[in-house]
Amino acid sequence: MAGRTPSLFFRRRRVVTGVAAGLASVLGAGVLVGCTAASGAAEDAGPERRTRAADVLLPTAGMGFDYQIGGGYRPPDGVRAVSRDREDQPAAGLYNVCYVNAFQTQPGALAWWLDAHPDLLLRDEEGELVIDEGWDEVLLDTSTPARRTQLTEIVGEWIDGCAESGFQAVEPDNLDSFERSKGRLTEAHNAAFATALATRAHSEGLAIGQKNTTDLLDRHTGIGFDFAVTEECAQFDECGAYAEAYDGRVFAIEYEGEGDVGFGAACSAWGERISLVLRDLDVLPAGEKGYVYRSC
Numbered sequence: 132m133a134g135r136t137p138s139l140f141f142r143r144r145r146v147v148t149g150v151a152a153g154l155a156s157v158l159g160a161g162v163l164v165g166c167t168a169a170s171g172a173a174e175d176a177g178p179e180r181r182t183r184a185a186d187v188l189l190p191t192a193g194m195g196f197d198y199q200i201g202g203g204y205r206p207p208d209g210v211r212a213v214s215r216d217r218e219d220q221p222a223a224g225l226y227n228v229c230y231v232n233a234f235q236t237q238p239g240a241l242a243w244w245l246d247a248h249p250d251l252l253l254r255d256e257e258g259e260l261v262i263d264e265g266w267d268e269v270l271l272d273t274s275t276p277a278r279r280t281q282l283t284e285i286v287g288e289w290i291d292g293c294a295e296s297g298f299q300a301v302e303p304d305n306l307d308s309f310e311r312s313k314g315r316l317t318e319a320h321n322a323a324f325a326t327a328l329a330t331r332a333h334s335e336g337l338a339i340g341q342k343n344t345t346d347l348l349d350r351h352t353g354i355g356f357d358f359a360v361t362e363e364c365a366q367f368d369e370c371g372a373y374a375e376a377y378d379g380r381v382f383a384i385e386y387e388g389e390g391d392v393g394f395g396a397a398c399s400a401w402g403e404r405i406s407l408v409l410r411d412l413d414v415l416p417a418g419e420k421g422y423v424y425r426s427c
Contacts (some may be wrong), residue, residue, distance in 0.1 A: 150346065189358065226299050235271060242297070299338060341359045351377075384410055
């Protein structure tokens with residue numbers, strides 16, 4: 132599941148030392164760490180990836196969180212971390228995660244991709260575009276090293292923009308696009324692209340979050356992921372896997388009306404270990420009809 136409103140926005144840059152220092156009191160001691168990209172995860176990882184390192188600010192396990200990718204608004208009381216769209220502004224004094232649609236086209240962006248980079252759009256055997264029907268997004272083609280290199284330049288500029296705007300981290304969405312690719316993409320293809328994005332994020336001083344798919348949890352260290360952003364982990368009984376892999380550094384979103392898992396039960400089970408919130412499916416800004424926000 133893409134996990135953001137399909138109709139609101141285009142989803143679209145260096146961490147300043149003073150910003151990191153100011154956040155230390157918000158996040159707690161010991162969160163500014165040296166993060167070195169690990170080796171051996173991607174088939175096209177080279178010496179630069181294996182040797183490049185940057186100081187990145189990691190989130191604190193269980194910190195108050197709000198998922199605001201449908202539009203930023205004043206964070207509720209107790210919130211210390213937010214995720215916002217890359218074209219939005221970070222929230223002052225909080226830990227800010229930058230949302231980037233990295234593996235699929237953003238709604239409204241298809242014309243740009245067709246004009247500028249039609250060869251980077253995934254096509255089936257008949258040459259037709261492969262589409263995520265749930266969100267009306269065309270999958271990006273991560274199947275070859277050459278295409279991944281081109282995509283890294285495009286998405287990498289968006290990641291650079293996140294850093295320049297003052298975000299502390301990035302979440303590249305649709306890591307699981309291989310599941311919707313009609314067999315044209317594999318886990319290895321997307322893991323290799325994610326590894327390149329992790330290198331880019333770390334080089335800009337940004338932490339990077341794994342977005343969904345427990346299928347790649349066993350590769351998260353090699354890829355270079357620092358934390359997780361997961362949707363409906365309680366509904367699908369996956370919260371424990373993420374919590375174990377990331378030592379509780381998990382931002383988890385459940386959606387109102389989705390599945391049979393009650394949010395109260397989810398909070399009882401996981402609210403003390405991970406950051407767990409309930410949002411409306413369209414992740415609307417506060418004040419709009421249909422807006423829902425609850426935390427544990």
